[in-house]
Amino acid sequence: MSTKSIKIHLMITLLLVGLFITPFGTAMAETSQPWMNKSLTANERTALLLEHMTLEQKVQFITGNLNNYYGFYNEEMQELGIPALKMADGPAGVRIANPDIQDKKSTALPAPIALAATWDINAAKEYGELLGNEAFNTTHNILLGPGLDIARFPWGERNFESLGEDPLLQSKLAIPYVNGVQSYPVMATAKHWLLNNQETERFTINSIASERTLHELYARPFAEVIEHADLSSVMCSFNQVNGVNACESEAVLTTLLKDQLNFNGFVMSDYGANHTTVESANAGLDLETPGEPNGYWGSQLITAVEEGKVSEARIDDMATRILTEMFSKGLFDQPAGNNPLPVEEHGQIARELAEQSMVLMKNENNALPLDEDALDSIAVIGPDADNASAAGGGSSMVNPTYTVSPLEGIKNKVGEDVEVSYAPGSDPISAGDILPGPSAVPSSLLSPIDGDQNGLTAEYWNNINFEGEPSLVRTDNQVNLNLGFYNYEGFNAQSPKLETTPGDFNSEMSARWTGQFIVPETGDYTLSLSSLGTGKLYINDTLVIDNESKKLTTSKKTLSFVKGEKPDVRIEYSTGDSGGQQDFGGMIRFGWEAPTNVVDEKIQEAVELAKKSDVAVVVTRTYDSEGYVDNSSLDLPNNQAQLIKEVAKANPNTVVVQMSGRAVQMDTWDDEVPAIVQAWFPGQEQGNAIANVLFGEVNPSGKLPITFPVNEDRTPVSNENQFPGVNGESDYSEGIFVGYKGYEKEGIKPAYAFGHGLSYTTFDYRNVKAKAQRKGKDKDLTLSVDLNLRNTGDVAGAEVVQVYAGALPTNVETPTKQLAGFKKVELKPGKQERVKIELDPKAFSYWDEDKGEWVTPKGEVPIYVGSSSEDIQLKTTITIK
Template sequence: MALASAWGSWVLLGAISPAASLADTPRAATLPWMSPDIIARQDGASEADQREAVARQRAQLLLKAMSLPQKMQQLTGSAPEILPELPQCFGGRHISGIAALGIPTFRVTNGPVGLGQNDCVDAQLVAKAGSAAKAAGLAYTHPSSAKATALPSAMGIAASFDPDVASAYGEIIANEMHSLGLHVFEAPGVNLARLPILGRNFEYFGEDPYLSGVMAVAETKAVQSKGLIAMLKHFVANEQETNRMSIQETVDQQTLREIYLLPFEMGVKDGGAAAVMCAYNYVNGKSSCENEDILTGVLRREWGFTGYVQSDFFAMKSTAATLKAGLDNEMPTPLFWSVDKLGSALSKGEITAADINTALERRYTQMFKAGIFERPLVQTPMAVEENGRKARDIGTRAAVLLQNGGALPFRRDVQSVMVIGKGSQVYAQQAVAGGSLPGEPMGSGGGSSDVVPHYTVTPVEGLRNVLKSLGNSGAAVKLALVDDANMSATIDGARVSFADVTAQAGAADAVIIMAGTISEEGADRATFAGASGRQLAGSAAAGDNLDWYAPRSNVIALTNGRNAARNSQTVAMIKALLAAPSRTGVSMNRKTVLVLKDNAGVAMDPHLVGPRGPAILESWFPGQEDGNIVAELLFGIKNPSGKLPVTFPYVGKGFLDNVSAEQFPGLYDEATKKQTVRYAERLNIGYRWYDANVSGNCKLVKGRNPCVAFPFGHGLSYTSFAMSNMTVAYDPTAKLYRAKAVVANTGKMAGAEVVQAYLALPRSADAAGAPQPPKRLVGFERVELQPGERKEVEIIIDPAASNHPLSVWRETEQKWVVPEGQFALWLGKSSSPIDLMLAGRFSYRK
């Protein structure tokens, strides 16, 4: 969020103070919306829509008792203040309550990877600053924020390919929200990894809309089952941080429907999301927060959404147009919905009192439905240790074993372990989350996902913890940090040469190299020619590798200056270590693992992939339990089972190596002063782009794509699996298709495999508009197996499901249609053709 300038504007405009302007309201003698009878009627309703109907009645009763000034105050967030109910909290993410009407202070926390910026920084900041006004900017980003569990990244949750993991994730979040007295979780985020260098990819679920939707549904249900509100964001086509406040996104309707709206549709229809957040960007010429076609036409009329829409912080760009379009709540403070601007719009007839009532009714309905009016606003002790254990378990289920030439799992009786990373990077030194900075505590980056944890576990601490638990307390674990030039280093703090590092690595029993791609809200991983972000300094793929970094990941990187992009020479370091002579009788690549901690997918140097390369474990951003998560996986206490939710291309052969300036960062028009991005690739996002061979360089060779190092859906295990008996059949009673496969664990260790279902549409589908990619993910099922165990797995493909598995959006008719002809269903363990088997072909039956 752009706080500094927006906060200054708010101060100039002035604010309405609930204490000052609402004090003359007579306290209601009775509050019919809080009567025991109506609460009992709501609680006794057996169906969600029945509970919502009663909640709406309560909202209408409340609105009848409110004055216009009260309604105006309730439309927006409040100025940063010490919360009356929680005097230890100085907060800037809430709507102040009205005690006389029984309206509680309504508190919002950011997300999606834990409770970051949770409306509670140290109240002593006000005393130190001299006033709340002077301390105001600190309310949003100060690291004294109430502590919470720093969870693994949302990208990692998607990598589990397991809705149960997303549910467990949501349950931790919900429990901690109750501990901190919070009501709204600004998540899940379901924007897609269109750009591998998107700064907020780690907050999202990857490149596939169906996978994203499944995870969002599970997380939303888990949060809301606890009497809280989940908020799908950022609605919609918000796939770029560069110039996000003003960028004009142009997306054709078919692409918008089949790709970018799809996870939101699933979250609304299947997850029952109570709230949606409109975004900063413009979509097809209209600001997201005043886009009536999307907020009212699609969201409410087509999908039946009955919740409320909140603005992203400072995302609004108008007063009347936003309210008329379907926005319900301005955050964080009254800028465009200040009393004077609303009053002016009312007097001019641009808005009506009914518009204000509608916006409030939508939000109050969800608050009543969730039981927020009945709950006292208190804070209670948090289950710190328990939630830490759960975060660790989630992290181990999220990690993906990309390749393994035999190095993993490490022997548990190792005597010497060498951890190696860059001194300028966090990966080998600290627990990693989005925006992590070397030498600074977690939560100090400045982005929406900056969670301030109760504790963190570094890589070396985690390795020592796990080795001790295995009865191997005598193993020596050393940390080597190498400079960017690969000339000098430190080993456990002592200055040495890089040659000393390679020599000691050659003598070690196990070598663990840590690298990755840190990113955060506010910037994409690319180098720009100027601070305007209008022109790249070089290739758009500049940040799509293990060498690129900038000192601060939430600020645009330039060719020079304080935040100049730099080259860590990480890949050269890895190659040098692999080339070093081993003195343990085991070749370097068979005792070395490269642990990646990534924002999303990353382009791989071909020398690191294949039998000459090290074992590679992708752990994403593990959060506070980083060290324990990675160590448990490396030593086989946990068996990796994750699958890639994004494609890993080879360096120079990826999507970003082939995009035009129009696709990223956009073309700037001097006449209109607008920068426009066009999603010219249309339906070809992620694995679909590689499958479709858009570049002309990705033609299959013996079933493998030469542009892809590790395909979407890929992930290995310490055991082995075999799939057989693939079939698909139509169930005329249920009017759906049942795909089946038998999975066997053919190895010696318990583990889990994910059966993935991909559908190839008939050629007639292309007549709808954009050519269809070769296949789309339509289902998956994770199965756990003991050694020698076999299970039949069934995947349901319902033509009427919210993800429209068989359908395409026909723009000429403005509707979903099922194309005529034969569909082909493929089952297997990744999106790569070599990993898939044809389960069957069928024609659609109505």
């Protein structure tokens, strides 16, 4: 055969092979696996696939495993072409568990509570799109977010994951969030279903609420996202709902969620939240995520089907729900991959979101914005102002692509022409600060018996009885320990200035701390131990506190000391048999309440720096995380309230930047400072965002999505039966009157109202009109409010116009104010806009438990328009016919 003939033959062969591989190859694949035909609907493809699956394969598909992907994985079923379900924790960023994926780094966004503070639907869409993009490009196809748990009380440790205390605000932001995530081949998972509103006893607490409360408040955001965002998945929670575990409750999973709210997606359990085989399957759980040690489904579920305890039709329904979502969201056809992230672009989005979220709480005498041209020196003060790890802990903790601390951000802004100096003012904030009780004794007042360091000598054992030689000996700055869940890699936001405790001590352990307490002033000192397990405090070898409890307990003892004394301190602690249960680890804090004239060394150093500076910026923070504790005290930890007061005495030009995911108590220092910025947990660009707001590069427009009370005793949920609950039951006796609705009902004046937020400009509200009409063949009720809004100041700015419906014309008790609509409007100086706001019909309705439906009373309803739930600018009425 000639060379020319060989070439022609080879070309024909390659052409035939190519034809076979492409259209004919695809046709053959679609013949053997017809569900891979993209021209079919998701329902059709699911039905075809289900026909080819055995019972064993279906059960394998709906049962999670712990064999791969660090616990966030459902295995690929290659023989059926079913891709693995690769789950990433949310909702504040994509938490990458696999170290082989981009060094576990992704964009750390501002916390969801910060997103809620933007009151901006476009921001929520951008937030969701970034999450979807990064999930898809880091191999994930399920994002465990958004969190739709209502912030029921102001001290909730997981409030930072919430979108606030109001169901309408949550809904309006959650819809674009979910649509943004699912604009990629990624399924969003709303959590936690249902009444998952506290971390205290979160595995066992029985949350008791009425049907009306569920429909009007806690189920509302889920219902809206189901209706308007084609939500793929819902995660059921650890707690009980009205006496039945949430993941095993037919009333919660099937009757309410699937039947009444028409949810067609699938329900997955929180990790380890399923405790049964038959009960959970029949109740409506569709996917068991990995549990310890092996979960309750798998072979046990197959046996239950064979014994007739669970029908195969129920198994088919589970698999159908998951597969349909996978097909409809593109998981079969567009597999997620490991692709480089646009770090700079996404960092800019994170910064812009943080800037929009910051709330100017107070600004007397135009203390802000700062004028860098008028400043020669700035004191930046705060335990973690030089650290960019101020973020919520637990499953929301993200390993950022890069970070900018508040100190760095301020230096970036002012450059070399202004001297920027730093003093911590207190010890770093840590997971120990979640524990209840007084602040930890400062390290500057503790000393090992031998040595010139600060702190106490610590000895740690891997057993509960101090047996043998200690496994670890070191100097601890403070006795402020919170191990177990809070100490696993990636599950804490501890400062890099803190020494890490090895994971060997995360379960049963014992420890001893010895040294001296250096008395700074003569007076009475109240010393305390907050501990779970057994904690003993000895002063000069005398036992003064003896704590022994399987619940977290704080005990106090008041002692008199003379200045210069150095009494010996010995603290002995053991987890006892509480260690290792539900990931509990060591929990202990050595705390104090000092005489008012006592100022420790770190605060004194900060005061001296503030005195010689033109302005002092005090950056405070809290430590918030999921886990096992809600600290009902709203005090700033580690004596930061005293730090603010002392700095403000030294420098009247003191600005407070507060980083937290929840409300904090300000009544002891609010009057001492002219300006306060609530910065939340602002994400990896926190420093630049804070600086841009402080110096007026950005006009703050954030509004509070939660109410800030005066203190923890003056809230609508300060009753022990409501929180933490009595005998394992949390009574939602406040009903629908959560947050600002409850404060109004009970006549409680908050420190800062829901919706509050100032600006560097001013706005004028005029000429309000309200309208209600029924449209279409179903006579659907449409309501709206129109008004004129003018920027009457000198700088451009955005205002969130808020509309509240008053009490409804019915004998049924309804809120005197209920958010009915809002709109964020950007205006240049002197400009006016006619603003139209569509109102939510459910704000003019209530859930009738007898009828099992929403009821809209006829008659006149007051309408309030303003810049917060308290700052009402205009009033009118609307008549519903």
